[in-house]
Amino acid sequence: MQIIQPHYHAIARTAQDYERMAMSGVVAVCEPAFWAGFDRRHPETFIDYFAQIAEFEPTRAAEFGIRHFCWVAVNPKEAENRELTQEVLRQMPEFLQKPTCLGVGETGLHKSTPNEIESLQAHVEMAMKHDQLVLIHTPHLSDKAHGTKTVLEVLAGMDVNPDKIWIDHVEEQTIESVLDAGYWAGMTLYPVTKCSPRRSVDILEKYPRERLLVNSSADWGPSDPFTLQESIVEFRRRGHSLQDAVEVYHNNPCRFLGQNPKWDIKPITISEE
Amino acid sequence: MLTPQKTLDTYYLEARRDLLEVAAMLDRYDQAVKRDSEKAEDESKRFSLLQAMQILSKPDHPQADRAEKLLKHFAKIS
Numbered sequence: 571m572q573i574i575q576p577h578y579h580a581i582a583r584t585a586q587d588y589e590r591m592a593m594s595g596v597v598a599v600c601e602p603a604f605w606a607g608f609d610r611r612h613p614e615t616f617i618d619y620f621a622q623i624a625e626f627e628p629t630r631a632a633e634f635g636i637r638h639f640c641w642v643a644v645n646p647k648e649a650e651n652r653e654l655t656q657e658v659l660r661q662m663p664e665f666l667q668k669p670t671c672l673g674v675g676e677t678g679l680h681k682s683t684p685n686e687i688e689s690l691q692a693h694v695e696m697a698m699k700h701d702q703l704v705l706i707h708t709p710h711l712s713d714k715a716h717g718t719k720t721v722l723e724v725l726a727g728m729d730v731n732p733d734k735i736w737i738d739h740v741e742e743q744t745i746e747s748v749l750d751a752g753y754w755a756g757m758t759l760y761p762v763t764k765c766s767p768r769r770s771v772d773i774l775e776k777y778p779r780e781r782l783l784v785n786s787s788a789d790w791g792p793s794d795p796f797t798l799q800e801s802i803v804e805f806r807r808r809g810h811s812l813q814d815a816v817e818v819y820h821n822n823p824c825r826f827l828g829q830n831p832k833w834d835i836k837p838i839t840i841s842e843e
Numbered sequence: 844m845l846t847p848q849k850t851l852d853t854y855y856l857e858a859r860r861d862l863l864e865v866a867a868m869l870d871r872y873d874q875a876v877k878r879d880s881e882k883a884e885d886e887s888k889r890f891s892l893l894q895a896m897q898i899l900s901k902p903d904h905p906q907a908d909r910a911e912k913l914l915k916h917f918a919k920i921s
Contacts, residue, residue: 769867
């Protein structure tokens with residue numbers, strides 16, 4: 571089965587992960603800009619990072635026949651540094667023109683501070699101005715419900731196209747509000763702190779699937795790219811057809827990401843099972 | 844050996860995850876009942892899980908033997 575890994579932090583992972591993902595059917599990964607585990611002090615560090623994910627990482631993925639796409643943003647944790655955020659934002663349009671850059675992300679909220687909210691608004695405004703897709707991070711654990719509500723309130727006050735916005739890391743307590751507002755919703759499968767493969771399939775069975783994305787967001791922390799495949803196995807184990815699996819784990823990412831013409835992977839139909 | 848605080852800080856998130864999995868499993872059962880308009884022919888496994896949670900929810904276990912109690916409890920299910 572062909573699989574899209576829509577949210578993946580490749581620079582934090584090994585070539586062996588690429589190899590194993592390729593062997594398991596992954597044909598493309600998308601790498602949003604994220605927190606490095608420490609707060610960067612210089613805009614130039616971001617610029618080099620954007621170059622790494624826009625120019626170098628596609629070559630590493632290509633060694634294993636995997637397409638690599640990226641997103642650029644200042645992540646919410648570093649948005650407290652307003653000066654840095656503004657300078658990086660000023661230089662971001664250059665990267666939005668890169669042939670594998672799909673949009674602005676991951677922006678969003680961490681502790682929902684005024685500076686984070688200001689940064690989120692600035693990122694979304696830039697995305698809409700440049701007709702880009704947006705990937706929005708929602709907070710972890712006990713901050714999630716409040717942070718997701720705040721994200722939705724911020725977006726409601728802006729002139730945005732919900733079709734182009736993916737709100738990520740939804741769980742049972744936040745998915746309904748995201749879908750009701752017309753956005754795409756992403757489930758991130760983590761070994762401990764986010765959704766799990768089985769719970770993701772429960773959600774896929776409970777809600778309309780047309781705007782749902784599933785990802786591993788595997789990074790430098792406790793995470794695993796193959797939680798995505800665990801979700802697929804669980805989905806199939808419950809009797810869902812191969813085509814239904816393809817719709818969720820390949821075609822939905824193609825439909826959302828394909829709003830950017832740089833994404834040229836098309837939805838597929840299985841002719842026979 | 845871990846201190847009491849370190850024990851909670853080390854294992855809280857994993858225990859939270861495991862409880863969420865149990866909650867999701869029970870929701871999954873309820874959804875299946877709703878979908879099929881009938882309960883399982885034999886609900887003893889469900890009742891066993893609910894009873895296990897009652898055992899866990901007792902605040903004091905002076906012998907710190909919850910796992911042993913649950914194993915004996917689950918042994919009643921074949």
